[in-house]
Ligand code: KG4
């Protein structure tokens with residue numbers, strides 16, 4: 001196989017992810033999630049996540065090596081998410097990565113979680129065109145980024161001024177009595193509903209910026225559902241889900257196309273957990289096609305947090321000849337793009 005053999009470790013939130021790649025070839029992508037333990041709290045509990053990472057780390061690492069059919073000593077480099085994310089959760093992955101790097105005598109690379117969400121697309125669709133625009137939509141982030149090349153410094157073109165897109169999904173799901181995380185159940189319910197049933201607000205659509213706002217949308221959905229309840233009428237859950245989802249996808253795709261136009265970029269990549277959303281993917285494909293923009297979205301399994309994305313970015317960094325991190329690499333919960 002071509003390219004460096006890189007181990008990638010991801011622990012920024014609730015997923016303990018370990019990936020192994022050979023350049024752009026994916027050899028293993030093992031994930032253990034502590035989501036079951038958080039669901040009843042309606043959100044990820046940092047302390048619970050850290051503890052779960054600690055318990056899952058060695059089994060997931062062993063599983064990844066077994067799956068890839070490589071020995072730890074075969075690895076050329078160890079990459080790990082250094083931030084942003086939950087501080088205690090990040091620390092578990094960073095500590096594990098340091099232990100492997102030190103014990104194996106291999107270089108350590110601390111990587112940015114957001115850049116890894118972008119780089120993962122290379123495992124599926126080959127080298128990312130440079131420059132490209134990335135729309136990064138997850139539970140913690142909603143940003144438009146200008147990506148000069150995947151290992152280089154990204155510039156933020158705009159981001160949410162309040163809730164992240166995934167956060168809006170999670171909150172609306174709660175209003176509709178669906179489990180956490182809310183993205184997948186809303187996506188499923190929306191398939192049975194009409195996207196034009198209710199006209200929910202599209203904030204900041206024509207404000208001339210590339211920023212987003214989803215807090216008002218979430219409140220509008222909650223008010224609408226509440227009013228139905230007050231009137232003693234049943235809530236058309238599928239229509240609400242489809243109409244909410246349409247508002248999110250509409251704003252995200254319009255602004256992503258605007259970002260490409262404004263910066264003269266012809267390639268858009270979408271990443272992060274919300275990129276798994278079926279309507280966002282379909283609408284992005286439609287609008288990019290009419291705008292003459294080439295669209296790349298990794299398969300849903302690679303959109304949510306995983307170790308393969310960290311390994312993928314690590315492999316690009318190694319191939320670009322960038323210097324490794326020190327073994328004193330800190331976990332940085334607010335690492336900027
Ligand atoms: O990237 P990710 O796994 O973790 C973070 O870095 O935040 O994203 C998790 C977010 C959650 O808010 C979840 O509800 C959302 O991604 N999500 C989805 C879908 N699958 C996951 N949102 C919409 N549609 C989906 N199919």
Ligand code: ZN
Nearest residue numbers: 138272273305
């Ligand atoms: Zn993420």
